[in-house]
Amino acid sequence: MGAPFAIAPAAPPCFIAAEHHLSIPLAMLLVFGSAKLLAELFERAGQPGIVGEILAGIVIGPSVFGWIAPNELLHALSELGVMFLLFRVGLEVKPSELVQVGGTALMVAVLGVALPFVLGWAIMAAWGYPRVESIFVGAAMVATSVGITAQVLAAKGLLQLRASRIILGAAVIDDILGLLVLAIVSGFATGRVNVLDITLTATAALGTTALVATLGTRTMRRIVPRLSQSLRAGEVQFNVALVLLFALALLATYARMAAIIGAFLAGMALAESVSTRVNDLSAGVAELLVPFFLVGIGLQVDLGAVASPSLMILAAAVLIAAVASKWIGCGIAAAPLGWTEAMRIGVGMVPRGEVGMVVAQIGLSMGVIEKSVYGVVVFMAVATTLIAPPLLKMFYRGVRPIAVEERFQIG
Amino acid sequence: MGAPFAIAPAAPPCFIAAEHHLSIPLAMLLVFGSAKLLAELFERAGQPGIVGEILAGIVIGPSVFGWIAPNELLHALSELGVMFLLFRVGLEVKPSELVQVGGTALMVAVLGVALPFVLGWAIMAAWGYPRVESIFVGAAMVATSVGITAQVLAAKGLLQLRASRIILGAAVIDDILGLLVLAIVSGFATGRVNVLDITLTATAALGTTALVATLGTRTMRRIVPRLSQSLRAGEVQFNVALVLLFALALLATYARMAAIIGAFLAGMALAESVSTRVNDLSAGVAELLVPFFLVGIGLQVDLGAVASPSLMILAAAVLIAAVASKWIGCGIAAAPLGWTEAMRIGVGMVPRGEVGMVVAQIGLSMGVIEKSVYGVVVFMAVATTLIAPPLLKMFYRGVRPIAVEERFQIG
Numbered sequence: 001m002g003a004p005f006a007i008a009p010a011a012p013p014c015f016i017a018a019e020h021h022l023s024i025p026l027a028m029l030l031v032f033g034s035a036k037l038l039a040e041l042f043e044r045a046g047q048p049g050i051v052g053e054i055l056a057g058i059v060i061g062p063s064v065f066g067w068i069a070p071n072e073l074l075h076a077l078s079e080l081g082v083m084f085l086l087f088r089v090g091l092e093v094k095p096s097e098l099v100q101v102g103g104t105a106l107m108v109a110v111l112g113v114a115l116p117f118v119l120g121w122a123i124m125a126a127w128g129y130p131r132v133e134s135i136f137v138g139a140a141m142v143a144t145s146v147g148i149t150a151q152v153l154a155a156k157g158l159l160q161l162r163a164s165r166i167i168l169g170a171a172v173i174d175d176i177l178g179l180l181v182l183a184i185v186s187g188f189a190t191g192r193v194n195v196l197d198i199t200l201t202a203t204a205a206l207g208t209t210a211l212v213a214t215l216g217t218r219t220m221r222r223i224v225p226r227l228s229q230s231l232r233a234g235e236v237q238f239n240v241a242l243v244l245l246f247a248l249a250l251l252a253t254y255a256r257m258a259a260i261i262g263a264f265l266a267g268m269a270l271a272e273s274v275s276t277r278v279n280d281l282s283a284g285v286a287e288l289l290v291p292f293f294l295v296g297i298g299l300q301v302d303l304g305a306v307a308s309p310s311l312m313i314l315a316a317a318v319l320i321a322a323v324a325s326k327w328i329g330c331g332i333a334a335a336p337l338g339w340t341e342a343m344r345i346g347v348g349m350v351p352r353g354e355v356g357m358v359v360a361q362i363g364l365s366m367g368v369i370e371k372s373v374y375g376v377v378v379f380m381a382v383a384t385t386l387i388a389p390p391l392l393k394m395f396y397r398g399v400r401p402i403a404v405e406e407r408f409q410i411g
Numbered sequence: 412m413g414a415p416f417a418i419a420p421a422a423p424p425c426f427i428a429a430e431h432h433l434s435i436p437l438a439m440l441l442v443f444g445s446a447k448l449l450a451e452l453f454e455r456a457g458q459p460g461i462v463g464e465i466l467a468g469i470v471i472g473p474s475v476f477g478w479i480a481p482n483e484l485l486h487a488l489s490e491l492g493v494m495f496l497l498f499r500v501g502l503e504v505k506p507s508e509l510v511q512v513g514g515t516a517l518m519v520a521v522l523g524v525a526l527p528f529v530l531g532w533a534i535m536a537a538w539g540y541p542r543v544e545s546i547f548v549g550a551a552m553v554a555t556s557v558g559i560t561a562q563v564l565a566a567k568g569l570l571q572l573r574a575s576r577i578i579l580g581a582a583v584i585d586d587i588l589g590l591l592v593l594a595i596v597s598g599f600a601t602g603r604v605n606v607l608d609i610t611l612t613a614t615a616a617l618g619t620t621a622l623v624a625t626l627g628t629r630t631m632r633r634i635v636p637r638l639s640q641s642l643r644a645g646e647v648q649f650n651v652a653l654v655l656l657f658a659l660a661l662l663a664t665y666a667r668m669a670a671i672i673g674a675f676l677a678g679m680a681l682a683e684s685v686s687t688r689v690n691d692l693s694a695g696v697a698e699l700l701v702p703f704f705l706v707g708i709g710l711q712v713d714l715g716a717v718a719s720p721s722l723m724i725l726a727a728a729v730l731i732a733a734v735a736s737k738w739i740g741c742g743i744a745a746a747p748l749g750w751t752e753a754m755r756i757g758v759g760m761v762p763r764g765e766v767g768m769v770v771a772q773i774g775l776s777m778g779v780i781e782k783s784v785y786g787v788v789v790f791m792a793v794a795t796t797l798i799a800p801p802l803l804k805m806f807y808r809g810v811r812p813i814a815v816e817e818r819f820q821i822g
Contacts, residue, residue, distance in 0.1 A: 024490050025670050029657035036654065039644040049644045073487045079435050233450040233460045235698050242699060243447065246440035259436050284695030287646050288653060
């Protein structure tokens with residue numbers, strides 16, 4: 001679809017996107033069109049469409065055709081896309097449902113952080129890399145990017161399953177643990193681990209999450225109906241939802257967590273107090289913007305960066321370690337629930353996506369990670385997002401979607 | 412709403428928006444929250460909410476608090492916002508309805524271009540400005556920004572009225588005429604008016620518009636049902652609509668028209684072939700992004716730029732000329748329809764918005780417009796968007812909304 005326009009980037013008269021001289025309509029068409037085209041081809045081949053959308057980013061990005069490169073606009077649309085994705089996931093989850101599975105989720109998160117960290121560190125050390133660099137790669141292998149799994153489960157209507165709720169709960173805890181690992185590792189790299197700072201960071205993150213999760217629903221149940229009655233301007237509930245979404249995303253970043261955790265908490269807080277109209281309207285935004293999140297992941301890849309044989313072997317080893325350690329770590333933690341659920345949860349935690357890349361970028365900017373190792377981490381992060389959806393599809397085969405109304409009978 | 416967060420732009424850990432170090436959630440909260448807050452206050456005071464949203468941009472922008480300045484991200488969101496706005500307007504209009512009023516729309520557009528051009532030129536010349544600069548200001552006063560009027564009419568459900576359709580038709584023609592005026596004036600400024608180039612420009616713009624308007628509906632009526640049946644990936648109709656929207660917006664920019672003309676044509680082409688689901692989903696995007704378009708207009712203002720007494724008088728004169736010339740020009744052209752409709756159409760064409768600013772920017776970049784005169788044009792462009800909504804509200808008082816189903820009985 002995008003092809004005939006994509007070949008001729010003759011600068012149109014105005015509205016030029018800064019870095020690459022693509023006009024806004026051209027950038028939108030290229031990203032959205034290629035994502036949907038490949039999603040369609042993958043669906044027809046019996047593969048998850050989401051994999052096609054990530055691959056679209058690799059195809060149109062620096063690795064293959066080089067039609068477009070990551071830039072500020074695409075980054076922002078991607079950020080917004082994953083925020084709306086997690087917001088909509090939150091709309092389908094009640095805090096009490098997460099608390100119910102809290103113990104298991106905590107175990108899943110802890111083992112799913114520990115094993116990848118140790119294994120990543122060990123592999124890099126075995127390859128002869130310096131200690132700080134090895135530790136940083138371990139840290140980059142820690143954090144799960146829940147967006148990919150959430151998109152797959154939401155699209156199949158499987159968010160109400162116990163395994164899905166454990167994945168979501170573990171992903172929130174995982175984000176906080178990843179934050180602590182990064183703080184410790186960064187301190188280690190600069191030679192001074194500030195225990196007070198790390199304690200404060202942990203307290204802020206945990207406190208924010210706990211506060212919103214416990215009081216959010218009740219507060220919104222009180223506030224939203226009043227606002228719906230008293231406000232006059234337009235789609236009141238949707239506007240209130242958007243303000244809360246952005247406010248909690250901001251609060252999350254102030255507590256040094258990912259913005260998407262705030263978006264998820266906003267959705268959860270509103271789950272019981274907004275009408276389905278909010279669901280429909282946010283679906284429109286997500287439909288438009290989630291492809292930018294997925295394509296954005298693919299755009300990060302530069303296959304040229306891992307082109308040498310020795311790097312390719314290292315990249316393969318790191319990838320295998322990343323998949324196996326997360327799968328096994330989370331699987332062991334979830335073992336009491338039985339083989340099937342343990343496998344589902346393990347696979348669901350595999351995608352690293354943008355979180356691993358951010359850690360690697362910090363290492364790069366601190367000068368403790370080389371450019372080539374950064375390329376390896378990015379490859380690992382993207383490859384895990386491509387591997388997880390088909391595995392999820394396999395392990396969830398035959399499970400029928402659960403409508404929201406039914407969930408109380410099943411819970 | 413935005414206030415407590417807006418005061419402390421302490422740089423959060425990641426996701427920094429390039430120029431002003433506002434994180435994406437902070438920028439979103441600040442723009443969206445302030446827009447909806449002021450919209451609510453204005454609605455309560457019996458004023459149009461849209462005026463509040465534009466004023467929000469003036470308040471948070473360089474003129475007052477300086478919390479945020481125009482940047483690439485806000486520009487892109489604003490562009491997308493007005494594209495979705497016009498797309499949705501197009502969804503409610505049939506090409507045949509525009510053709511019916513084509514003659515009047517053409518007259519409205521022509522007089523609404525000629526009078527402002529001549530009057531703008533005359534005022535600047537009377538003030539003693541050089542000829543080229545005077546002509547450029549005249550050109551900047553030509554083009555109507557249909558977004559403001561469309562938003563007011565759409566919100567009130569009045570797009571089906573004859574006056575509304577004439578405004579929409581005239582706005583499309585107006586864009587093409589403005590393009591020609593700009594081409595001629597630019598040629599004049601550089602000393603060589605290329606008649607061939609201008610003829611080609613006109614042909615491309617007219618040809619594109621006519622082609623899409625005549626064949627678009629039929630083509631989509633044939634294609635969309637087939638695609639809906641054969642495609643598998645997700646919200647098929649919405650995805651097809653988005654691809655067409657971006658493709659025609661791009662085509663419009665290649666024909667040197669505004670992207671929103673393409674978006675409008677895309678909506679019109681799809682009006683008869685997509686389900687209400689496309690309407691709902693695009694409503695979500697518009698709800699999120701249209702405030703960025705409105706706030707973006709306000710952000711352009713820098714009241715400091717017209718602070719000297721002599722400039723203030725000039726700005727007032729230019730503003731009065733801009734309002735009066737458009738109102739009277741379009742009003743005269745629409746006079747055969749009677750006083751009320753002529754007044755409505757005249758007022759509906761008054762907003763200049765971003766189009767006038769783009770022309771002035773080109774003049775600035777060509778070195779034929781001074782910085783101070785640029786400030787005057789921006790002031791005029793924004794002030795017209797603030798004046799039009801209350802006037803529209805006044806002249807449309809008592810008109811009841813027409814549902815889409817009823818329109819055939821009334822048309």
